[in-house]
Structure formats: C-alpha cells, structure tokens
Amino acid sequence: MSPCELTLPWCGDAVLSLIGNTPLIPIHFEPEGVTIHAKCEFLNPSGSIKDRLAQSIVLDAEKRGLLGPDSIILECTSGNTGIALAMVGAAKGHRVAILMSESASIERRRLIQQFGAEVILFETTSGYQTGIDLSRRMAAGDSRYFLPRQFENPLNAADHEHTTGLEILRQLPERIDAFVAGYGTGGTLAGCGKAIKARYPEARVVAMEPAEAALLAGEMPCCHGIEGVTGGFIPPLLRQAPLDGDIKVKSSEALAMTRRLSSQFGLLVGTSSGANVAAALRVSRELGPRARVVTILCDRAERYFSTRLFNNDPDIHPI
Ligand SMILES: Cc1ncc(COP(=O)(O)O)c(C=O)c1O
Numbered sequence: 001m002s003p004c005e006l007t008l009p010w011c012g013d014a015v016l017s018l019i020g021n022t023p024l025i026p027i028h029f030e031p032e033g034v035t036i037h038a039k040c041e042f043l044n045p046s047g048s049i050k051d052r053l054a055q056s057i058v059l060d061a062e063k064r065g066l067l068g069p070d071s072i073i074l075e076c077t078s079g080n081t082g083i084a085l086a087m088v089g090a091a092k093g094h095r096v097a098i099l100m101s102e103s104a105s106i107e108r109r110r111l112i113q114q115f116g117a118e119v120i121l122f123e124t125t126s127g128y129q130t131g132i133d134l135s136r137r138m139a140a141g142d143s144r145y146f147l148p149r150q151f152e153n154p155l156n157a158a159d160h161e162h163t164t165g166l167e168i169l170r171q172l173p174e175r176i177d178a179f180v181a182g183y184g185t186g187g188t189l190a191g192c193g194k195a196i197k198a199r200y201p202e203a204r205v206v207a208m209e210p211a212e213a214a215l216l217a218g219e220m221p222c223c224h225g226i227e228g229v230t231g232g233f234i235p236p237l238l239r240q241a242p243l244d245g246d247i248k249v250k251s252s253e254a255l256a257m258t259r260r261l262s263s264q265f266g267l268l269v270g271t272s273s274g275a276n277v278a279a280a281l282r283v284s285r286e287l288g289p290r291a292r293v294v295t296i297l298c299d300r301a302e303r304y305f306s307t308r309l310f311n312n313d314p315d316i317h318p319i
Contacts, residue, residue, distance in 0.1 A: 013091040018045040019055050020163050024171035024294070026266055027277070034284045036277055037172055039164065042269050046111075047080075047089040048299035049164075056159040057148040058092060059277045066146055068314060072097050074138060074145040076122075076131030078228050079108030080299055081150050086115035092238045097145075099131040105227065105302040129233060151235045160191025168192060168294055169199050177291040178204040180247070180280040181270050182229035186238025188229040188296060193241045196294075204244040204287075208279035209249035225251030225308055228272045228298065247279040250279035254278060255309060262301065266268065270304050 022040045029036065041049035061067045072095045075085055082098035089096035096117035100109060109119045122131050132151065139145040150156055168176070179196050183187050193205035207216055210224035213232070221232040226249070252270075257276025261267040273296070280295040287293065304310060 015045050017089025018226050019051045032164045033289050036280045038297050041302045042297050042299050046084045050080040050084035052159050053156045054088040056155050058088045070144050071146050072144050074135050075148050076135045079104045083111045086112045086117035090115045113210050153217050156187035157190035160187050161195045165192040176203050177287050178198050178283045178293045180206045180295045182208040183238050184229050186235045189241040190237050205242050207246040208276050212252040214248045216246040225233050225256045226271050226275045249275045255298045268301040269297045270299040
C-alpha cells in the first residue's frame with residue numbers, strides 16, 4: 001500500500017489540482033513610472049503556462065474514450081508543452097512521446113525524460129512544421145498514437161478563455177486597458193483576448209513578436225532567441241485572436257529584460273516572459289501611466305541554463 005492509500009483511495013493525479021489559479025502581480029518600473037500586471041504562469045506545477053492545455057486536452061481525450069491502456073500521447077513541441085504533457089501523463093498513467101527540435105534546450109529534454117516520457121529529436125531547418133508533419137506520419141501508421149494537436153485543437157484557446165482569461169478578469173476587476181503576449185500556438189492570445197474583450201471591448205489585445213521573425217508584421221521568419229514563441233508560421237489558433245496590433249521585440253532586448261526581472265524584481269523567469277514585459281512596457285507608455293496592461297510570465301528560468309540567458313557570450317552558447 002502506498003502512503004497515499006493510507007488516507008485516500010487514490011491520489012496519483014493530485015498534482016493536477018495545482019494547475020491554474022496563478023497569481024497576477026503588479027511589477028512597478030520606477031524609472032519608467034509604469035506598472036505592469038503579470039500573470040505568474042511559471043508557478044504552474046510543471047513550470048509553465050502549458051500545464052493548462054495539457055490537462056484540458058488529456059482529460060477531454062479520456063472522457064471521449066480516446067486513451068486506452070496501449071495509447072501513447074504524441075506531440076511536437078518546443079518543450080513546455082512536452083514537459084506539461086509528460087507531467088499529466090505521469091499523473092494519469094499514460095505513455096507520452098515528445099517530438100522536439102534539436103535546438104530546444106537540453107534542460108527541457110531532461111525534464112521530459114524525468115517524468116518518464118520519451119523524447120524524439122528532429123532537425124530544426126523548417127521549424128515546427130517538420131515535427132508536426134512527422135507526428136502525423138507516425139500517427140497514420142500506428143493507431144496507438146493520440147495527437148493532442150496543440151496548434152489547432154480548439155480546447156487550447158477555449159481553456160485559456162475559461163480559465164486564464166476569467167482568472168485575470170477576477171484578479172483585475174476594475175478595468176483592463178491592454179493584454180500583451182507572444183504566440184507559439186496562439187492559444188493564449190486567442191483565449192485570453194476573447195475573455196478580456198468580452199468584458200472590456202475597448203481593451204487592446206497586442207501580439208508580441210521577435211523582431212527577427214515578425215510574421216504578423218509581414219516579415220520572413222528567421223532565427224531568434226526567444227525560445228517558445230513564433231515557430232516560423234502563423235498558427236491557425238492565432239487567427240481567432242481579436243488582435244489590435246503587434247509589437248516587435250529584439251532577442252537582445254528580451255534577454256536584457258528577462259535578466260532585469262530576475263535581478264531587480266526576483267522573478268526567475270524565461271526569455272519569452274522578458275519579451276512579453278518589454279512589449280507590455282511599450283504599450284503602457286503609449287497608453288499613459290494609469291493604463292492597466294496585463295501580460296504573461298510564461299515559464300521558469302531553470303530550463304534555460306544552457307542558453308544565452310545564463311551566458312552573455314553568444315558565440316559559446318548560442319540559443
Ligand atoms: C515559453 C513560452 N512562451 C510563450 C508561449 C506561447 O503560448 P501559446 O502557445 O499559447 O501561444 C509558449 C508556447 O509554446 C512558450 O513555450
């Protein structure tokens with residue numbers, strides 16, 4: 001008998017109760033005279049905003065009878081979704097295999113493996129699409145695979161609309177003037193954007209893009225150093241986002257802001273969080289000092305030890 005069974009009949013998935021209801025904190029930037037409201041998604045149990053999507057897709061698949069004892073959850077991801085699916089799979093007793101680009105940091109691979117999931121690497125040349133195509137070929141040839149399809153699964157955006165978005169509205173009840181976030185699948189921008197616009201139609205919903213791969217701004221995708229966002233194409237879910245504009249953030253600016261968040265505010269977060277805050281600061285300056293601008297701190301810094309975030313020399317440790 002496990003220690004759990006002494007007090008409860010079954011508690012293998014108790015970790016799932018830690019997902020969501022993350023704090024929204026004010027970050028006050030003295031010199032700029034601006035306060036940014038940051039949703040602390042890095043506090044989810046596997047360390048990122050992706051825990052929400054992983055839980056909602058796996059529970060839905062269980063409900064619809066799509067996950068049997070032989071099933072393998074197979075997803076292509078830059079890392080955070082893989083870590084989240086691996087955690088949910090471990091808690092719910094499902095096998096998980098994750099397709100990852102070779103450029104994803106080694107820490108992410110190790111975390112996925114620590115949860116008992118399998119990592120399959122693919123070459124990075126054509127971005128996410130290579131991995132997505134590969135996952136579809138694998139699933140076509142083997143009925144054990146279940147594909148969460150985070151890039152097109154409507155549950156991704158719907159879950160953000162009904163959990164992340166509603167939490168933000170509860171946490172900042174008086175007024176919201178803007179919501180600013182980067183996009184990987186576009187689920188965060190689509191879901192939170194819809195929830196916020198439904199309550200505050202005048203609020204601006206703004207996409208953060210790496211300046212080196214500003215696809216919404218009409219530029220060609222290129223290598224950038226903001227891991228987790230903008231994978232070389234405009235994802236289908238992003239087209240549902242009620243966007244009012246987009247802001248380009250250079251990778252160097254994202255790194256500098258991420259380091260500032262850690263050294264000045266004690267927030268040990270990843271590079272896309274720094275990029276989001278840099279973009280939110282710009283929107284806030286445009287809207288004025290009283291503006292209530294919300295953004296997302298997406299994940300923890302520990303998964304970037306081997307990247308440029310922890311080493312200023314780009315030649316030795318390129319992202
Ligand atoms: C670190 C990080 N930031 C931001 C995002 C963007 O989130 P979404 O997929 O909801 O657009 C992701 C998604 O992969 C991510 O891993």
